Amino acid sequence: MKKSITIALAAVMLTTACSSGTNANSGSDDGGGGNQTLTLASVDQGSIEDVIKAFEAANPGVKVNFTTSGADQYQAQIRTQLSSGTAPDVMTVWPGNGNPGATYVLSKPGYLLDLSDQPWAAKLPDSFKSVAQYEGKTYNALFGLNGIGAVYNDEALSKSGLNAPTTWTELLSFCRDAAGKGTPAYALGIQDNWVTQLVLYALAATVVFGQDKDFNTKLAAGQTTFAGSAWTQAMAKYQDMSKAGCFQKNPLGTSYEASQTLAATGRTLGIIQGNWIIGLLKGKNPNGKFTMTALPATDDPATFLMPAAAGAGYGVNAKAKNKELALKFITYVMSPEGMKLFNEKQGSLPTLPDAGTTVDPGLKQLTTFVQENKTVPFMDQLWPNAKVQQTMLSGLQEVFSNQATADDVLKDMDTEYKKGE
Template structure:
């Protein structure tokens, strides 16, 4: 698709989101619920909505899906103008315009502390689902970031999931020798730019310094003086070793999924919820796996980003709050959590004993059990500017218009901004 067509498509999607959610806060029909969700969670949310409607005859639920960037950029505008949806994606913690700690102080989220599910949220997830000890969002899934690949393509290049950095670099060459790329990379889509960095930083920074995020908060650490420099250097090393798509800045998220599904790429570094999208593209029979992206040669130090990922809040000004609360209660139930995560290829954020882990998530599940996951970095940042600057700097690194040191200085400046 040409750049002009992509721009028109983005504008059209954004306009659709605005129009579809336009009457969400003033719904007059008590049997109609409007939901806005991330496009990566379509399979999960569709399954929950179908089951909710089956259990609640006469209820109509309309869901509008949008890409992460479009959803974040339009949501606050809708909420501030009183035209927001009844239920919508809220990112846990902080770090982007649609995050809990950005939306809650503005009064956009209903207090859900009295709901039964609030007491069942794991202690480790409360820091990113609560503000001032009160619960404002229902966490939907526990996700990870890693290399999602098809076993067919991995076998075709006579490879296996890399355990060390040297193995990763070698695998890139093996993929190229077979006419493939190891990792499809869609850095044209801004939010995609962060995923490789996060995967590498989990090891280069947090393996030796697990309290790094708190040290940043306390003003005792910086991006420039940490393993972030190593991670960005390695990001570019992967680029120079031809591990990625030939033109990452001209490749979209959607294209990367097609490249993996159709065998042009062995895999893609993505969030676990993208497993469902790859399956949709490739067909249900495809064998998928997910592995941590190694950033060093000491396998014992490899860490994997893992955290509460998808979450939903209720519009504090919804004209249909009773139905909205009923919906999030269902989403938080054992049935709702299992449906959401079975379809999304993720793990329930509110654990239960009946959930069967997708075999593709064996690595994430093992890292969880071993205590070798680290939070998604942006969830603990003090403002949305850092994430946006990260997107910008990675794109500039790939265009050759900045250096790693300049990128790190820009991140430190954004972190200090009020």
């Protein structure tokens, strides 16, 4: 038995030696001459393909080898590749912190190349800089941004004879009236737990950050907590909406997919979601028109803020085999041309002004809010670890099924927040 273990170990070592040998070979292949290959891993299924095609067309002789996968799978894959030195040259990186593929998480151990000297880095608006940078250096080429608000099915709304609410008081009576007519105001599909956060973010943007723009800084400095701040009001308003009949019955048994069907077919008047939902709703109802507005959280529309945040961008591997080509690709993504292609395909807004992107007419209000700087990043992007958000997501499900109170959830979030990175 002892002998066979020794042999097994020898076999393992031999295999490892072989595989590192192969790596070295393929590395030297890439370096040579005009035939240039860029490796890329992405989660932007459905849009990255077009960008690559355009990039290859603009750079003759360049070939992009790429893989795409879902976020969960991608995050597991990229971490393994980075730690074993087999990661691609360019890869999807999420803004800020709080998920396993985020900027802070990957740049802290030195896996990402510093992009601070790129011309676009200085032009990023401040709210995106904070999540594209780690310790003052830019690591993430953020090209698109998304917002959260109330999206209405225009046809269903006019059929109901109701008007989209513009204040908190109007919102509650709108919900009661809509429920009274048998068509609830908003579809809510919180069987998929990430959906639980959207309404809360839409409320917290105005309620928490409208009162105190520096809430995150104070939270990080330990001067305030979730449970001891306006977050309790945001939570209370979420529950008020539920009590007023704003959502269809049984939200916990309704999936994200099912909630889209409800809103697209007019069985609810709308849905509280990110702007990406408009494309999905149109997929289910090609003749439908959908308009996004800020979710009223107070009675003074001048105080409204919308959650708007950069979507996943691209980072460059610090050990990229072809750094020059990787930077060329990043430059293309951040050029008006690349940005237009990406964002129109994804239904998002460009992060740089004057990118010439055509935006869906239903997103006019979000565009205005972005231009007037009346937005707040998605709250989780500046939390120190992924557990805070996961605690909130399952906690909100527990609130909806009476297994926990809103205060319990906020206190648990404080506990996880204080554990730090």
